[in-house]
Amino acid sequence: MESKKTVRVLKSAGEMQAAAEKLRHERKKIAVVPTMGYLHRGHASLIERAGSLADIVIVTVFVNPAQFAPNEDYARYPRDFEHDKAIIQAAGADIIFYPDVKEMYPDGFGSYVEVEKVTKILEGKFRPEHFKGVTTVVAKLLNITKPHAAVFGQKDAQQAFVIQKMIKDLNFDVQIILAPIVREEDGLAMSSRNSYLNEAERKNALVLFRSLQYAEKQIRQGEKSVELLREEMMKIILSGNPTQVDYTAFIDPVDFSETDNLNQSEILVALAVRFGTTRLIDNIIIPINS
Ligand code: PAF
Numbered sequence: 001m002e003s004k005k006t007v008r009v010l011k012s013a014g015e016m017q018a019a020a021e022k023l024r025h026e027r028k029k030i031a032v033v034p035t036m037g038y039l040h041r042g043h044a045s046l047i048e049r050a051g052s053l054a055d056i057v058i059v060t061v062f063v064n065p066a067q068f069a070p071n072e073d074y075a076r077y078p079r080d081f082e083h084d085k086a087i088i089q090a091a092g093a094d095i096i097f098y099p100d101v102k103e104m105y106p107d108g109f110g111s112y113v114e115v116e117k118v119t120k121i122l123e124g125k126f127r128p129e130h131f132k133g134v135t136t137v138v139a140k141l142l143n144i145t146k147p148h149a150a151v152f153g154q155k156d157a158q159q160a161f162v163i164q165k166m167i168k169d170l171n172f173d174v175q176i177i178l179a180p181i182v183r184e185e186d187g188l189a190m191s192s193r194n195s196y197l198n199e200a201e202r203k204n205a206l207v208l209f210r211s212l213q214y215a216e217k218q219i220r221q222g223e224k225s226v227e228l229l230r231e232e233m234m235k236i237i238l239s240g241n242p243t244q245v246d247y248t249a250f251i252d253p254v255d256f257s258e259t260d261n262l263n264q265s266e267i268l269v270a271l272a273v274r275f276g277t278t279r280l281i282d283n284i285i286i287p288i289n290s
Pocket residue numbers: 034035036062064067134137138156159
């Protein structure tokens with residue numbers, strides 16, 4: 001349903017903090033949805049989820065330079081604030097926090113938040129500084145928006161785990177909610193980076209979900225060999241003519257460690273694959289029948 005509320009846009013951290021403080025004083029429950037903008041239906045579902053949990057929903061829109069390596073797509077990351085604003089308004093949020101880079105990283109900025117170990121595998125292997133940038137900006141956004149709850153998407157499964165670890169280790173007083181992946185009708189996980197794909201790459205990228213569905217079907221039918229599953233998944237992925245397969249990983253969701261044991265209660269299967277110059281990630285959580 002289209003929202004009738006007019007969303008407020010705040011650009012300064014001080015203004016945002018003062019507004020959040022006032023709302024807390026009025027005993028309003030605040031939920032935040034951190035984003036890098038270029039929003040799609042997946043983000044709208046996060047905003048709606050936040051709305052079901054809180055009186056006030058804040059959406060942050062900030063393309064965070066600290067989480068991109070110099071060779072990555074920071075400069076060309078898609079940006080369209082008016083489009084984002086319309087989606088945020090329609091999804092029923094109350095406030096957009098839309099700072100510029102100087103506001104978040106003023107001259108002399110020099111403090112970072114870093115989660116150890118789990119940030120070194122999978123995404124961390126290919127993007128060594130990425131999670132340090134994510135945890136730093138998320139810590140800042142939580143301090144600025146003062147939420148009771150924060151909603152993140154399960155599509156960035158490792159990011160979600162890393163953020164939860166930071167929250168626990170550093171005693172942030174905020175509830176983290178994970179919302180399920182939203183897919184296009186043909187199964188492609190929604191992502192702002194899908195806009196980079198040309199027609200052929202977009203079609204080829206469907207092998208990601210297909211390979212995850214394959215793993216799900218086999219595991220549900222009792223397959224216990226990760227080696228075999230990975231081999232068959234690779235065949236499916238390679239049929240989509242990728243430029244590079246960064247990883248196909250089987251992860252124990254409890255501690256986010258790589259495993260070849262399919263006897264625990266569930267397994268997370270995660271992928272990172274490049275089509276042309278576009279790097280896509282996807283994952284699925286599969287319950288295991290023992
Ligand atoms: O998932 C994202 O969009 C970003 O990594 C986040 C959490 C907004 C931090 O910049």
